[in-house]
Amino acid sequence: MIWNETFECMSREEMRRCQSRRLVDMVERVYHNVPFYRKKMQEMGVGPEDVRGVEDLPKLPFTTKQDLRDNYPYGLFAVPMSEIVRVHASSGTTGKPTVVGYTRKDLATWSEVMARTLTAAGVTRHDFVQVAYGYGLFTGGLGAHCGAEKIGASVIPISGGNTRRQLQIMHDFGSTTLACTPSYALHLAEALIESDYNRDEFKLKTGTFGAEPWTENMRREIEEKLRIKAIDIFGLSEIIGPGVSSECTCQSGLHVFEDHFVPEIIDPVTLEVLPEGADGEIVFTTVTKEGLPLLRYRTRDLTSLDYSPCRCGRTLVRMKKCFGRSDDMLIIRGVNVFPSQVETVLLEMQETSPHYIITVDRKNNLDVLELQVEVKEEFPFDRISELQKLTDRIKRTMESALQISLSVKLVETKTIARSEGKAVRVIDKRKTL
Amino acid sequence: MTIKQLSVFLENKSGRLTEVLEVLGGAGINITSLTIADTSEYGILRLIVSDAEKAFRLLKSNGFSANLTEVIALSVSHQAGSLAKVMKALSDEQLSIEYTYAFCLGDKAIAVLRTDNPSRAFEIIANRRFTVVSENDVRNI
Ligand SMILES: [Zn+2]
Numbered sequence: 354m355i356w357n358e359t360f361e362c363m364s365r366e367e368m369r370r371c372q373s374r375r376l377v378d379m380v381e382r383v384y385h386n387v388p389f390y391r392k393k394m395q396e397m398g399v400g401p402e403d404v405r406g407v408e409d410l411p412k413l414p415f416t417t418k419q420d421l422r423d424n425y426p427y428g429l430f431a432v433p434m435s436e437i438v439r440v441h442a443s444s445g446t447t448g449k450p451t452v453v454g455y456t457r458k459d460l461a462t463w464s465e466v467m468a469r470t471l472t473a474a475g476v477t478r479h480d481f482v483q484v485a486y487g488y489g490l491f492t493g494g495l496g497a498h499c500g501a502e503k504i505g506a507s508v509i510p511i512s513g514g515n516t517r518r519q520l521q522i523m524h525d526f527g528s529t530t531l532a533c534t535p536s537y538a539l540h541l542a543e544a545l546i547e548s549d550y551n552r553d554e555f556k557l558k559t560g561t562f563g564a565e566p567w568t569e570n571m572r573r574e575i576e577e578k579l580r581i582k583a584i585d586i587f588g589l590s591e592i593i594g595p596g597v598s599s600e601c602t603c604q605s606g607l608h609v610f611e612d613h614f615v616p617e618i619i620d621p622v623t624l625e626v627l628p629e630g631a632d633g634e635i636v637f638t639t640v641t642k643e644g645l646p647l648l649r650y651r652t653r654d655l656t657s658l659d660y661s662p663c664r665c666g667r668t669l670v671r672m673k674k675c676f677g678r679s680d681d682m683l684i685i686r687g688v689n690v691f692p693s694q695v696e697t698v699l700l701e702m703q704e705t706s707p708h709y710i711i712t713v714d715r716k717n718n719l720d721v722l723e724l725q726v727e728v729k730e731e732f733p734f735d736r737i738s739e740l741q742k743l744t745d746r747i748k749r750t751m752e753s754a755l756q757i758s759l760s761v762k763l764v765e766t767k768t769i770a771r772s773e774g775k776a777v778r779v780i781d782k783r784k785t786l
Numbered sequence: 787m788t789i790k791q792l793s794v795f796l797e798n799k800s801g802r803l804t805e806v807l808e809v810l811g812g813a814g815i816n817i818t819s820l821t822i823a824d825t826s827e828y829g830i831l832r833l834i835v836s837d838a839e840k841a842f843r844l845l846k847s848n849g850f851s852a853n854l855t856e857v858i859a860l861s862v863s864h865q866a867g868s869l870a871k872v873m874k875a876l877s878d879e880q881l882s883i884e885y886t887y888a889f890c891l892g893d894k895a896i897a898v899l900r901t902d903n904p905s906r907a908f909e910i911i912a913n914r915r916f917t918v919v920s921e922n923d924v925r926n927i
Binding site: 728732736766 | 825830853900
């Protein structure tokens with residue numbers, strides 16, 4: 354099922370024309386209404402007249418999360434505050450939150466893209482959608498809520514937490530769709546298995562999960578344990594919230610709602626636009642947003658774009674599941690290495706825990722990388738040959754994922770520090786040389 | 787009839803072995819035998835103790851990576867050539883042995899071995915009338 358065939362199935366040429374028209378209008382608006390962008394563009398010697406279509410995107414300045422912080426709270430808004438009807442904020446791990454504002458039209462756009470998202474997941478007006486994302490300043494809850502309402506489904510706005518109650522409501526109210534973070538979905542799945550409920554008495558068949566990175570292994574686990582189809586959705590509050598892109602039921606990449614959010618893939622170091630299919634950081638230009646229109650917003654999320662048509666009939670470009678973040682990138686022997694890739698590989702292996710430490714050093718003028726990994730307690734380490742095999746397998750898998758050579762050191766269980774927030778996973782000794 | 791051997795994964799860090807021994811000693815667990823197989827990066831400590839289950843729980847709760855492994859213990863006379871006799875019997879039957887170690891007790895010696903195929907090992911041992919040491923025997927050493 355497709356919510357808006359006009360935009361989701363238009364030819365690539367038509368899409369380009371639509372994006373170009375909207376971009377020209379947006380650049381005009383930000384140039385005249387946002388001093389920050391006017392100044393940036395003037396510094397670069399670019400005026401609105403220089404932008405005739407999406408091919409001119411590389412002429413425009415990037416926007417970073419730091420720019421939003423520097424202009425906290427409303428500095429980048431492009432309309433008078435009387436036009437803003439909703440404000441959301443994302444909690445920053447450091448310092449000030451990132452504040453985003455929506456006009457009435459922005460909220461309509463958001464409902465539209467979330468309606469497309471849910472429809473792509475197979476949700477219809479006959480479904481009961483249990484929204485277990487948090488409601489409040491976080492965009493997850495209300496985003497899913499408004500999209501589900503727009504398609505006419507029955508919304509159960511339970512918000513996050515209280516697992517026992519989630520199960521009771523899911524059972525008694527006959528929820529067919531669950532919207533929450535993947536880790537909470539897994540938690541609910543385990544709670545259901547341990548509970549006295551019988552899975553056969555539930556009507557749940559689909560889940561739309563996002564707001565945090567998750568692996569294919571985790572998807573399989575959720576699908577098996579909850580006996581549902583688990584759909585990956587992507588979004589960030591700076592762009593709109595959930596609804597920037599979503600998988601269809603083919604589960605082969607996330608369709609970007611690019612008539613609203615024009616994506617580009619850039620090299621996070623050189624900032625050059627990369628060719629189709631290349632891995633890099635995804636940036637979005639929000640061509641229809643009124644409240645907080647952003648030019649080339651750097652998400653720091655790493656992925657690639659696939660413009661080939663999808664079996665579902667949509668022509669919208671598909672982005673791969675994000676494989677990491679560019680902010681923690683290391684450059685080793687000239688190769689970009691992302692610690693999150695290490696975590697992804699470890700999560701796919703059964704014998705190791707996803708805890709690791711990367712040590713980079715320089716020996717004989719050569720960068721060397723050592724990876725410390727914890728063996729799981731259950732690992733049969735009494736056999737040294739098994740340990741050796743495991744070390745070799747980690748080394749081979751890592752080297753093919755990261756494209757550099759490295760050494761692997763197994764360490765005792767639970768000796769690498771756990772941390773709630775961002776843990777120190779990288780020790781770069783080159784910096785002290 | 788196998789006996790339980792305690793295997794502990796240790797990084798090559800100074801003081802780590804002492805910590806294991808202190809945990810066991812503090813709980814009154816007596817060590818019958820101790821060996822370490824080491825590589826450049828880590829070592830595997832293998833222990834036969836008076837109460838393997840208790841020692842295993844203790845080490846885990848103290849943050850060590852420990853396993854319980856089933857091994858075969860044989861009692862042979864403490865005489866030149868007696869261990870060779872056992873090993874020859876097993877290798878003649880193509881039984882693959884992953885590792886073995888031995889220690890002596892007065893006029894007896896105990897040989898400990900780990901194999902992939904314990905049931906085949908016991909057949910050979912029974913045919914040759916070697917003496918198997920039980921979990922209870924170990925406790926009383
Ligand atoms: Zn599709």
